[in-house]
Amino acid sequence: MxxxxxxxxxxxxxxxxxxxxxxxxxxxxxxxxxxxxxxxxxxxxxxxxxxxxxxTARPRVAFARNDAAIAALGLSARECEVLEMLAAGHANKVIARRLDISPNTVKTHVARVYEKLEVASRTQAVQKARTLDILP
Incomplete structure (x- = not known):
């Protein structure tokens, strides 16, 4: 200042x-x-x-996913897909349709993502994932 x-x-x-x-x-x-x-x-x-x-905000350099963080958290590829769709703002039913799985399976994946990221909501999960460079 x-x-x-x-x-x-x-x-x-x-x-x-x-x-x-x-x-x-x-x-x-x-x-x-x-x-x-x-x-x-x-x-x-x-x-x-x-x-x-x-x-003016500077454009972000090309995104490089932090595979070490994904491995350390134990996120599966499907959980990463669900997390990406959560970040896009999709509802569980939309995620289920697009990934060709049941809505209950989506709920299970979301619960596991919350548990692994140690968060309590979608917003917190997306924010923490972006902080860890798991999401762009």
Whole structure:
């Protein structure tokens, strides 16, 4: 938090120094108002580009599944499929249809995923799986 404040303080100090260095009262008579408007526009555009780059999320590098975490947790391939479909927001019946298994089997897989990830809800399971790089 202190770093941006210090940087802005330095920028303001540099701007004040620059204005004093130019001896603003004498320069005003030599150059037109359009010049100053253009200078302010350039500074605002540069600041906007900088802020945009700082606030825009960077694209994530290609996802690499953490097979070591999957093995350490003891998740089966089918449980990983069920977890992926949970992350996509599908209901148990939809997961059952797409994986060609019964809804009770889906419930069993979901319960085992909860147990292995040590969570109590779908949201927690997906969040923990993403933290462990099991899901993209």
């Amino acid at each position: 202190a770093r941006p404040i210090i940087l802005y303080g330095i920028a303001l100090a540099a701007s004040a120094f620059l204005l004093e260095w130019l001896n603003y009262k004498h320069v005003v008579h030599r150059w037109s108002a359009e010049f100053y408007i253009a200078c302010i526009a350039v500074v605002c555009v540069a600041l906007g580009i900088w802020v945009g780059n700082r606030l």
